Amino acid sequence: MASRVTVVIATRDRRDELAHTLRRLRGLPDRPEIIVVDNASADGTAEAVRRDFPGVRVLALRRNLGAVARNLGVEEARTPYVAFSDDDSWWEPGALDTAAELFDAHPRLGLIAGRPLVGDERRPDPIAGLMADSPLPADDRLPGPAVLGFLCCAAIVRRKAFLEVGGFSEVLFFVGEERLLAYDLAAAGWGLSYVSSVVAVHRPSPVRDSAERRRGLELRNEMLTAWLRRPVPLALARTLSLAGRAATSAAARSAWPSALVRLPAALRDRRRLPESVERHARLLETV
Numbered sequence: 001m002a003s004r005v006t007v008v009i010a011t012r013d014r015r016d017e018l019a020h021t022l023r024r025l026r027g028l029p030d031r032p033e034i035i036v037v038d039n040a041s042a043d044g045t046a047e048a049v050r051r052d053f054p055g056v057r058v059l060a061l062r063r064n065l066g067a068v069a070r071n072l073g074v075e076e077a078r079t080p081y082v083a084f085s086d087d088d089s090w091w092e093p094g095a096l097d098t099a100a101e102l103f104d105a106h107p108r109l110g111l112i113a114g115r116p117l118v119g120d121e122r123r124p125d126p127i128a129g130l131m132a133d134s135p136l137p138a139d140d141r142l143p144g145p146a147v148l149g150f151l152c153c154a155a156i157v158r159r160k161a162f163l164e165v166g167g168f169s170e171v172l173f174f175v176g177e178e179r180l181l182a183y184d185l186a187a188a189g190w191g192l193s194y195v196s197s198v199v200a201v202h203r204p205s206p207v208r209d210s211a212e213r214r215r216g217l218e219l220r221n222e223m224l225t226a227w228l229r230r231p232v233p234l235a236l237a238r239t240l241s242l243a244g245r246a247a248t249s250a251a252a253r254s255a256w257p258s259a260l261v262r263l264p265a266a267l268r269d270r271r272r273l274p275e276s277v278e279r280h281a282r283l284l285e286t287v
């Protein structure tokens with residue numbers, strides 16, 4: 001029987017890691033469709049995938065769209081459910097079929113946050129424990145603890161829900177983009193749930209941004225996310241905090257001008273969260 005799940009992978013200049021991931025995914029008994037969205041790689045990624053992995057669909061972009069590249073993959077998918085992998089992560093056997101069954105059984109479910117394991121040692125990612133112990137109110141319409149965040153490399157979405165809310169934001173580009181999507185799904189009435197039996201493995205690539213650059217992107221997008229969806233006093237507080245930290249933190253210094261450049265776009269796309277979702281967001285920030 002054909003899989004009801006498509007795996008979408010956004011990649012850039014990680015040809016070798018992507019090949020390893022595709023071999024893993026092609027070997028799954030779940031037999032998912034696979035779509036690779038290449039963010040303008042300069043290392044021949046798109047050509048290598050077309051040559052070595054017939055049957056994998058490739059969308060080769062002319063410029064780097066960051067996380068928004070995944071949106072194009074979801075639009076291209078023909079299945080009701082879409083799983084995300086990074087070019088250095090893959091799904092365990094049976095995970096995708098289990099997720100499809102849970103989506104079928106829970107019509108309000110918009111996103112499954114799976115359990116990520118890290119490295120060849122398959123260490124539990126600390127975020128799994130945080131999601132398992134989520135302080136959000138239990139919801140018997142969901143297959144596990146309710147959450148308001150996830151790791152994209154261990155997430156599966158209902159395609160209809162993802163497209164309904166517009167997918168990942170162009171404003172954020174990359175890093176921390178999951179939080180805004182979680183907010184938007186919850187605001188639209190979809191449930192997000194952690195399910196420990198849906199397992200992904202992440203073997204972090206050595207080809208990655210420095211920790212300082214990544215922290216700068218996190219700080220920038222925390223501020224922008226506040227302006228996009230949160231109350232004005234909170235957004236102002238995040239802005240003043242980032243400005244103040246720029247005097248002593250290199251990460252904040254790199255984040256500040258980039259945040260200001262993107263702020264007008266964030267204000268144009270600003271939509272306050274419903275009060276119920278805002279309460280949950282504040283609850284998570286105080287735990």
